Amino acid sequence: MTQLANANGSVVAEQLRAWNGEAVKQVLEHRGETTIVVPREMLRAIALQCRDNPALKFNLLSDATCLDRFPVEPRFELNYQLVSLERRDRVGLRTSVSVQHPVVESLVPVWPGANWMEREIFDLFGIRFEGHPDLRRILLPDGFEGAPLRRDFPVEGKR
């Protein structure tokens, strides 16, 4: 079960709190993984902070993916996995997105490697990334209707 860590559970949360009191909504410690839940509006600023803060140095974005918690609202959870090569550390960033307003700031200006990862999420979940230089479908054909990895999309496809 996901448990709440104590307030200063990790260096990352401390550093982010010291930078901006609003930056950390929640720190999740689960099976040795630290995930920081952050507000959607501040995602890019926090990502920049994670990359550039000399005590954090998360220089590699390893993964970005989405999780659909349908029918719970806000149903989408974006999960980013960051790696610090210098500090040998990993951390997850998480933010929630609602289906009415599925827009979130793109992280391409922070890590160019986010480009295809975000296109994949856009393609399969229908979440838009503001400030993405080239937001097009990547895996599915252009004429495809719907976002197939949403939980309300049938596994056998729409007929």
Add this chain to the structure above:
Amino acid sequence: MTTVESAIGTTNTMVLNMGPQHPSTHGVLRVLLELDGENVISAIPDIGYLHTGIEKSCEDKTYSQAITLTDRIDYLNPLGNNLAYCLAVEKLLGLEVPKRAQYIRVMMVELQRISSHLVWLGTHALDMGAMSIMLYCFREREEILKIFERFSGQRMMTSYIRIGGVAVQPPAGWREMVKRFLDMMPARIGEYEAILTENRIWQGRLKGVGYLSPETLIGLSTTGPGLRAAGVAFDNRKMFPYSSYEAFEFNVPTRTESDCYARYLVRVAEMRESIKIVRQAMDKITDEGPFKAELPGVIPPEREKMKTEMEALIYHFKIFTEGFSPPPGEAYAAVESPRGELGCFVASDGSPKPLRVHFRGPSFVNLQALPYMVKGQLIADTVACIGTIDIVLGEVDR
């Protein structure tokens, strides 16, 4: 989809459609090249031709059924995919795998790494015009596939690594078989190197081609041999050890040139390191001992137990009909595949089927670097760059 019309820049350039049936694109990759004569102005990779919706299909399978789908993501590294997925599910379950099973896993994925690098070397040399190497590499790969067949009954889609351990005990006579391969292999790698490393054509085609600075590569999230050839010693086996890799002694080969030739040298050196790891794993694997964890209701019971114990029979029935339900939560497990960081994100909502299974395919992420690599280079260099990124389209498109 990117059309030829939408990719056209100025009127002085020509747009060439390379793929998706081009032999050097290793499957079904399409690259739109904007050319000024022979020089590449820009390249736009177009993927998705092999998209089969594996992540969606996993959501409709029980946790153990989904293993067979993971084999088919990166079809040159099925055991590595099994491992990433199983590690993630085991993390969700909080399950500890017996040491012996961990060592068997390490041995298998390292053999898989050698076989994957062999396919890479063979096909890449073929792209570069050296035909004989391909035949040699596939000859040695066949020996590895025979080992896999003996272990799991399958040559390629093995599904050998299961949640909690491996599928079955290592077969009788496995030691001699693996040892024979290990004794043969270093000399064979020497043969490939004798043909290629100092070869003037090989060097001419690869040296100085596809350079990217380490900063650019890190920014583009490139991992694996491509990053290590730029002097960044990022290897999950060393940095974030899993499956008892901390108990093994091996080096992480790096180069600093960051060109196609450096990537070739790194991969060849990695094959030699993998042989070292397999040798150590063989010593660590005892003849007797458990090959999977014990957790009633999650790990299928022994066949013998089912004949005498009623609980075992009930658990067996439940595991194979309903499945098991890990506690709600998410887990991300990363392993070092032959191509880089292979991550698996699994989320559970407490039901017997995963809420979400996501694979962070290294081929998919590494392919992003292609447009940066080929800018200003020749068309022929594009072929070398695609080759040394080492993509598997099954993993790119999933």
